[in-house]
């Protein structure tokens with residue numbers, strides 16, 4: 001890339017992994033917008049993806065957007081059990097999906113909601129004691145990173161934690177590789193070896209130790225007893241301990257139990273000191289999708305809009321399960337922020353509302369191109385902690401991008417009403 | 424569009440009408456003075472003999488934002504058991520204690536409420552709160568931003584940067600987050616809980632360089648007054664729910680030194696420590712203080728029996744009460760060097776001594792505070808009860824025999840410990856119109872809401888008078904929002920969007936550098952990221968209404 005051809009830099013808020021960094025330098029050049037420095041591989045990959053074009057098509061053939069909207073509306077009008085999935089998109093787009101779903105009924109799920117649902121199931125059974133990223137950065141004296149994906153899926157986490165005097169890092173169940181903790185300037189982290197597939201046992205042992213109950217055996221869940229005793233003592237002695245996990249990446253047969261164990265451990269610790277969870281997730285605006293579906297329906301992801309209103313049924317409404325079980329006759333997939341490829345289920349038509357760079361497993365019945373949030377238009381995404389809703393300001397507005405997904409979906413709703421009216 | 428509402432009995436206390444038979448004239452969404460003979464209405468609606476009031480205004484109701492949405496997630500049973508289909512152009516939804524946003528708007532409108540204010544917006548969560556409010560149809564809304572546990576205010580105070588710096592900071596936060604008023608929750612206590620303190624009295628030295636809640640409270644009350652924000656500092660006192668907390672509450676009022684204050688959900692702050700059970704009503708003491716303090720207003724936060732969830736910024740008290748969670752699950756969150764939130768599901772039981780006495784204490788407060796202009800009808804939704812129980816609460820206030828019937832069914836020791844049975848007062852229709860319309864509008868500085876004089880927005884409610892006040896106030900005949908009929912016989916019949924109300928005091932831009940540097944260091948976020956743009960309200964759903972600050976603010 002010719003640096004001289006690059007135009008003015010902008011500072012953008014990054015929508016990709018969920019950490020919501022609001023200091024991403026963007027350079028727009030002939031190849032489209034790119035991060036101004038190579039500080040974050042995930043951001044670079046997201047922007048790179050966005051430079052691939054997407055075309056408006058009906059059955060793979062180029063089509064005018066208005067015709068494609070009518071074709072999609074006909075499919076919607078004929079569908080009896082639509083699946084609204086993907087939702088890897090800005091809040092406004094997800095809200096527009098819900099407006100559509102309210103007219104047709106159907107299942108609502110985000111492409112990456114597995115981890116989120118694990119945390120949510122525990123919250124709905126037990127609760128949670130959590131901190132936001134800013135609180136962790138400002139106040140923590142001990143941060144326990146459970147598993148490598150706490151930093152590998154969130155590349156700037158260690159940098160964002162920065163390292164004031166007195167802040168210690170513990171890597172539980174993993175050993176950092178070069179680059180994992182880029183930006184961390186504090187003392188080297190302490191590694192506590194453990195088998196993360198046995199995290200529920202590990203958490204139970206830590207709870208026992210924190211409560212002053214002895215734990216039998218020389219090693220528990222791959223961790224040596226002395227190492228666990230030391231960790232329990234550190235957690236109990238910390239003024240403001242943080243336990244971070246990425247529920248989407250937790251191994252083991254029942255990852256929910258791992259979350260449950262960590263949440264109970266945290267709650268116990270709060271009897272005498274402060275200890276808070278930092279559940280990490282939220283790539284492709286998963287958190288924002290959860291928020292808007294929850295406030296508009298009262299339920300949340302993996303609910304269905306039924307004739308009696310919204311109904312939460314996470315076991316039943318996972319999009320991949322619905323597809324595998326053949327319980328849908330139309331997929332409406334929305335993706336402006338990446339996510340997995342748009343599925344291509346056998347015999348079930350797919351309407352894709354897709355920004356540039358969206359990957360496809362096959363040829364959808366209709367592709368409706370949508371703009372890139374924060375490049376082509378202003379939009380809102382949530383940070384992983386659910387507190388910060390961040391505004392993405394268009395840095396390439398008016399440069400011939402596609403319309404916002406919210407408008408594309410609004411047009412689709414209007415076309416649906418017309419098709420229904422005509423019958 | 425011109426509408427004439429003919430022959431109603433108008434209760435419009437702001438304009439001195441207490442049931443007089445009058446016609447109302449509406450033109451293009453506003454009330455106009457009697458335009459005389461040449462004026463041809465498009466529609467004449469005969470409301471002869473009906474009770475006519477302005478749309479009601481809820482001054483304190485947790486209807487949108489981060490903690491409400493966590494509460495929705497937590498309250499799975501509430502959403503499973505109360506589901507609403509999307510029919511006739513309305514959106515689907517669910518929940519009673521924590522209704523979804525569209526449902527919230529519908530339920531309010533059906534009861535004749537045309538405005539509700541979210542009282543606990545965390546600055547870092549403001550954009551989220553406004554997005555939820557923007558998805559709440561039919562009613563006007565606004566939000567109070569919470570300060571007094573944010574690291575930066577405490578720092579400005581501890582470093583003695585002066586009142587002007589505090590004022591500039593408060594003004595900037597209000598402007599950035601699009602706030603209508605400022606609330607302080609457990610001054611210094613939420614911060615202290617982050618530092619592992621479990622209680623903090625008004626004059627106790629807090630963990631931030633010994634700063635006391637009193638200093639925080641006084642400085643915020645002064646900032647609000649000096650900036651000319653119409654609504655006084657909205658105060659959730661320290662020591663919520665603790666027996667004996669009446670002393671803290673009274674001392675909080677004294678600490679204001681004559682500056683205006685609004686104390687919220689005072690039911691939770693009017694507890695004595697008398698009796699065998701070391702829990703007693705101190706309502707009479709607070710009422711007596713309110714009665715002789717004209718600069719003081721309160722809302723009650725009445726509890727009513729049944730299932731709900733408590734949702735509060737007060738993590739210190741929510742964590743303390745987490746053992747009472749029913750169902751047994753709860754959430755606490757420390758938020759962005761800014762505040763916190765705690766969610767504890769709760770079931771108030773009439774056969775439980777404490778709950779029963781809480782019920783009586785709320786009613787005592789309503790009935791012992793004499794001036795309806797300074798006591799507002801709230802359940803602190805959803806903390807005391809869902810807002811949909813307002814018609815029931817109104818009946819308790821207006822109907823002594825109904826009240827005594829209920830009193831006879833509560834825990835006998837609680838019934839014996841309250842003076843409720845001896846209070847003869849029954850609220851009049853006019854007093855209800857004051858406390859639910861005229862007074863909240865006046866307190867918030869809403870010049871053209873809460874009354875029916877010329878120039879007022881035509882938010883109008885028509886009731887058939889009924890001895891059963893619950894039925895009367897639960898199912899108004901007609902509800903108009905901006906001159907448009909939105910509900911009939913307690914059912915929404917048309918969609919409309921209310922406005923968002925904000926106040927925007929000016930600030931010295933020099934404070935922006937202080938805020939920017941502080942945030943960059945503490946949270947790692949740019950201050951710019953908190954600022955909500957005008958464009959974010961340009962969604963075609965009602966206007967952003969900026970209310971002027973009061974001139975007499977100044978020095």
Ligand code: SF4
Pocket residue numbers: 014015016017018019020021024040041042043154155156157
């Ligand atoms: S860490 Fe995440 S939010 Fe931050 S720049 Fe990288 S991808 Fe974007």
Ligand SMILES: [Zn+2]
Pocket residue numbers: 483485542543687688803806
């Ligand atoms: Zn409240």
